[in-house]
Amino acid sequence: MTRRIFLFITYIFLSIIPVSAQNYSADEIVNINVYEKINPAIVAIDANLEDGFSAGTGCIVRKDGVILTGSHVIDGAKNIEVTTSDGKVYKASILAKMGKNKDLALLKITPKQILKTISFGDSETVKVGQKVLAIGNPFGFAGTLTSGIVSRIDYTKGRIQTDAAINPGCSGGPLLNSQGEVIGISQSIYNPDNNISNIGIGFAIPINEAKKFIQTANIDNLTNKNRFASK
Numbered sequence: 001m002t003r004r005i006f007l008f009i010t011y012i013f014l015s016i017i018p019v020s021a022q023n024y025s026a027d028e029i030v031n032i033n034v035y036e037k038i039n040p041a042i043v044a045i046d047a048n049l050e051d052g053f054s055a056g057t058g059c060i061v062r063k064d065g066v067i068l069t070g071s072h073v074i075d076g077a078k079n080i081e082v083t084t085s086d087g088k089v090y091k092a093s094i095l096a097k098m099g100k101n102k103d104l105a106l107l108k109i110t111p112k113q114i115l116k117t118i119s120f121g122d123s124e125t126v127k128v129g130q131k132v133l134a135i136g137n138p139f140g141f142a143g144t145l146t147s148g149i150v151s152r153i154d155y156t157k158g159r160i161q162t163d164a165a166i167n168p169g170c171s172g173g174p175l176l177n178s179q180g181e182v183i184g185i186s187q188s189i190y191n192p193d194n195n196i197s198n199i200g201i202g203f204a205i206p207i208n209e210a211k212k213f214i215q216t217a218n219i220d221n222l223t224n225k226n227r228f229a230s231k
Contacts, residue, residue: 034133034180035145040085040116042173044137045069045092045107047077057136057173058082058107059182063114065090066219068210069172070187071097071105082109085143096217103187103205104213105172118174121181123160123206126150131178132162134186134202136170144170151201159203160184166202175204183207 024032045067047054056073060066067082074080080092090109097105133147148164162175166186175184184204191199 030131030178031133031145031147034176034178035135037180038118038174038176038182039135039143039145041118042085042135042143043067044083044140044142044169045073045172046081046083047074048079049076050078051076055137055140055169056171057169057186059118059172059174059185060115061106061117061214062219063117065109065111065115066095067092067107067109068118068185068214069105069107070103070185072103073172074105074107080107082107083142084111084115095219096213098213102209102213104185104210106214106217106219119179119181120211121177121179121183121207123183123208126153126160126177126183126206128153132164132183133176133178134162134164134166134170134173135176136166136173136186138165138167138169140169148200154203158206158209159187160206162202162204163200164202165200166204185210 041060043058045056045058054073056069058067058069061068074094082090082092092107092109095106095108128150130150132150133145135145138144146165148162150160151163152161154161166189170186173186174182175186177183184207186204188203190201
């Protein structure tokens with residue numbers, strides 16, 4: 001009985017030790033902390049189209065349910081469903097979207113509680129070689145974390161290139177720095193097998209472009225219009 005009590009107390013003690021104090025490497029601690037901080041603010045998006053189905057990822061940017069994603073995820077959508085990290089499913093409406101080049105959109109859901117939100121970084125400070133993490137829903141595997149580096153910055157096209165795994169279903173998800181700040185929005189991958197799988201060449205839209213889009217969209221006016229339209 002004494003041994004059982006000892007083991008129980010040991011288990012309780014270990015379970016409350018902060019991540020930083022357990023037997024993880026410094027790099028692992030960064031990964032774990034960023035994921036636990038940001039994943040509650042990431043959603044899965046399922047859109048029914050005229051000719052099929054589209055799936056992607058979104059970032060909650062306001063506590064009242066405004067979500068940033070890729071416009072190609074919801075283009076032509078008849079119905080859009082958003083699933084939060086705790087498994088709750090909401091109907092979503094489109095607040096605003098940009099064209100294919102910028103490939104950004106804002107959605108709105110009506111949650112029953114205040115939602116966790118992402119933290120914005122500054123894509124102007126991004127450097128080739130820095131560590132990045134991506135969270136998305138590749139092939140329906142919700143809340144998947146991958147890591148890599150910034151492989152290249154395409155200043156002409158305005159894209160951050162990374163070798164962090166970005167697969168179908170990840171579009172609209174966050175590309176994060178080691179502080180858990182979103183520095184890009186995952187958009188696309190490049191590969192020779194017709195975008196079936198990832199070979200380490202992915203692209204993200206710099207977050208500063210998204211911040212400009214959100215500011216220009218005037219969310220308060222859009223959410224008010226959306227509220228009146230839904231009555």
